[in-house]
Amino acid sequence: MSPILIESIQTIIVDLPTIRPHKLAMHTMQQQTLVIIRVQCSDGIEGIGESTTIGGLAYGNESPESIKQNIDSHLGPLLVGQDAANINAAMLRLDKAAKGNTFAKSGLESALLDAQGKRLGLPVSELLGGRVRDSLEVAWTLASGNTAKDIEEAERMLDIRRHRIFKLKIGAGEVNADLKHVIAIKQALGERASVRVDVNQAWDESVALRACQVLGDNGIDLIEQPISRINRGGQIRLNQRSPAPIMADESIESVEDAFSLAADGAASIFALKIAKNGGPRAVLRTAQIAEAAGIALYGGTMLEGAIGTLASAHAFVTLNKLAWGTELFGPLLLTEEIVTEAPVYRDFQLEVPRTPGLGLTLDEERLAFFSRT
Ligand code: MUC
Ligand code: MG
Structure with missing residues (x-):
């Protein structure tokens, strides 16, 4: 043939x-x-x-x-x-x-x-070896830039049972103001939610050492990419000292980066992103490196629309352990769709279609x- x-x-x-x-x-x-x-x-x-x-x-x-x-x-x-x-x-x-x-x-x-x-x-998940779950827990990012608005947004998400994990984007502001913002949100939500931060590399090590301590002491569950991806020594030291676990995001620009971070002990959680590894199959190679090294997994996003989100989701549902859940909420940040049927979010989860391919039609x-x- x-x-x-x-x-x-x-x-x-x-x-x-x-x-x-x-x-x-x-x-x-x-x-x-x-x-x-x-x-x-x-x-x-x-x-x-x-x-x-x-x-x-x-x-x-x-x-x-x-x-x-x-x-x-x-x-x-x-x-x-x-x-x-x-x-x-x-x-x-x-x-x-x-x-x-x-x-x-x-x-x-x-x-x-x-x-x-x-x-x-066949669904893409089955081409990737087969799914071990049908849906994925999805975090929401609070990033309006305003503490009261963020709390209101989080309360709404809890009420409608869409999200119970919140990631706060910090690092643009002065560090003490950022810490105040995060602690206020954690205090408002208490044990009803997991609150995490993403600094997007904005701090240097001297700032991060103290800030990570304060965040950990105040119930923040995870700190994502606090310092530059270039400062490997700093990442290793922070990973040893921070009371809250450190997640690598920007530090992983390839499967090879994942291996060297794991070998150096520079993070205890990896954000998996198909875009930064070269696709749904490539990201699973990074997941395997992490699993072998005892590093926990989180299903990350580049805030893709429905297509990129489901391409990621089909890969993530093949993973046995996804201890920190995912943040595959990209379509929910957009007011418009370019597919006929939007991905379904229900009960804190994204449902991953069982229809052939990604399960989407333009x-x-x-x-x-x-x-x-
Ligand atoms: C990032 O740095 O993780 C993921 C969620 C979000 O709000 O921003 C992205 C990028
Ligand atoms: Mg990030």
Whole structure:
């Protein structure tokens, strides 16, 4: 039988409004920009994927525009004419010809998995070896920039049983003001919620040493990326001294980073992100390194829309231990959808579809309306 070939690859930049500004240490989001990838195959099947980052170049090395350009000019042409059903060979071909670019590769790998799942009538989770759960606990990020508004938002989420884990984005403000903000929210929510912080690398070690102590002493359950990814010695020292566990996020830009962080003892929790490892299959390699090293897991997000969120979710449901849950709430931060049926959130969980592929269909009209060109 002749192989099914990849015939064409299209990338579309989509700008979607957010429900409110989302304030991070390095950037305040007023909207979110997704790069949607459409892979057409010779059997008539289309796979969809998503490559999304936060704040242009504020978070990492790839921007929506560079992702589109690099797929259009370099990565896409390497895949056209290749066997659509051999995802190993396709991704090896990309890795051989192109360094880095894990965000772009993640969207492509997701689209190939979606196409293969539709072809075989299997959900992506089953292509990845099979799911061990059907839904995932989902945290919510409080990032309005205002303490009272954040408390109100958290109370609403608890009331409607959508989230009971809250991540606070800090680091943009003065450290003592940030600590006051976090402690006020923890005191308001008490034992009804797990409260965690993400500093997005904003502190230096001298600040972080004291701040981590204060946060741990005040019931904060987890501290994400308190200092720069470059300061490995500092991360190791903080991991030894902080009373609350330290999670690596920006420090992991590849599967190899995950290995070296594990070897150095630089974090006790890893944030798993498909975009920063090169796809749903690649992120599972990082998960395996963590499991072998006794490092706990958390299912992270780059605030993707429905496609990137479910591509992540299909990988995460194959994991046995996901001790810290996930933060796959990206679609809930957006006021609009570009798929016909939005992912379902119920009882603090995201439900992961059992339909073929990722389980999503593009809404052509909405996609055309929000696309840049
Ligand atoms: C990050 O740094 O973790 C994830 C949730 C959120 O609000 O921001 C992202 C990025
Ligand atoms: Mg983070």
